[in-house]
Amino acid sequence: MPIAFVLNFLESIGHSLYGLFASIGRIFIFALKAVSHILMPPFFARITLKQFMDIGFYSLPVVGMTALFTGMVLALQSYTGFTRFNAENAIASVVVLSITRELAPVLAGLMVAGRVGAAIAAEIGTMRVTEQIDALVTLSVNPFKYLIVPRIVAGTLMLPVLVLIGDIIGIMGGYLVSVHALDFSVGSYLKQTYEVLESADVISGLVKAAVFGFIVTLMGCYHGFNSGRGAQGVGAATTNAVVSASILILIFNYVLTQVFFS
């Protein structure tokens, strides 16, 4: 009895590990295929442009609000912490560095995963289930080029733009709270912000954003494209797209930070 239990336990671990590696392999092949189609014509310019609007422009409110309130709360929290060590002057640097290097890319990535990744998976999944993807094939159009490439290109290029705007709004949020609620002087707060900020901070954040944009759209496309049957299949695809994108963003955020700043 105990031996059977242990064997069962080991078997289930082995089974999940096997499944995990199989999925990683499939996603990797899918990504390679997508990238190769990005490089080879024909291109669908008008459809890609529409994705730029859907993924980039319409994500602005969400990313902007996230950045604004994150900057504001960051100023408040670091104030309560830093006054205990008489280090209030460090608030500006904390705000500007955390926003540009860490919070704007990661939070924007997670918000876009929820907004865009879910929408992509649901749309492509529904197209799979209703045979619209097969219909593309019979009309001599490669579904990778028509559906997947425009979304991945738009995600990878637009997320850095969103994050750059998020950087500005986030820093502004911290500034507003510091100057209007915490009675900092405008001049010294701005001076500190300028002094501490280096272009490497911003650029590393934007590189992260591009990677996160790729991850979010890739996961949305992959799970939608391989969606199971029926409403349940599409629902599962959507959930998987958001969860896997979020987890991958957090993992890659650590890896990239290690690479940039070690």
Next chain:
Amino acid sequence: MSADSKNVPMIKMSNVKKSFGDKHVLRGVNLEVQKGESLVVIGGSGTGKSVLLKNILGILEPDEGTIEVDGEVTTHVRGRARVELMHKFGMLFQGAALFDSLPVWENVAFGLIHGEKMSKAQAREIAIEKIQAVGLSSMVADLFPAELSGGMQKRVGLARAIATSPQIIFFDEPTTGLDPIMADVINDLICQSVKELGATALSITHDMASARKIADKIAMIYEGEIIWCGDVKELDNSGNPYVEQFINGRADGPITKHSDYARKKTA
């Protein structure tokens, strides 16, 4: 045209096998469709009819056997060559499979614009012609698929399938989900458009009225194999107990003895 090219079948499947895991869907299908002929494959649900079509289209790849289209082996053609090959095909899907993000005319013109690189204005003209050819008013052109009834969606799907004047047209259960009158209207449209194009047609259905109307020849698929193939006139004298049970829609017979139906009863 040389003498032997006349006899080359438009579609030829030899010993095609396809399995999903341990589920053997096609177990050695042999099928020939001659040029200009309309062949209808009949068979129960889950007997591999759709898988058969998808193998010819290259959406699925057979595990074994060969598929020839117009004398050319296409079993494992992929990538750009496959895209080129698809110019020969048109397909009407079971649920019409219209692109719901595009208006009706762009659905019909899709193959012309993206497959054949035609200008939008010209493609729209042809699309509206085709929309009228399937009995819809040109007013429909600017509506979206979600605004249409099931019968209208099928008509638009048919217009899309014939828009590029393909040599081969597939019909996947063209009458499923339609009322009997609309089903007959679609059958008439299928006969008419296939004749006008001089195309080769391959249909799958379990609607016998539809099969009798659109077929020149009928093949029956059962447990992943073609068990009978013959002229539509011979259908009632096939001498095959499986075919007889199917076309008469009887609950008792060889099919129900050892198949899904029986298993479902005991389950």
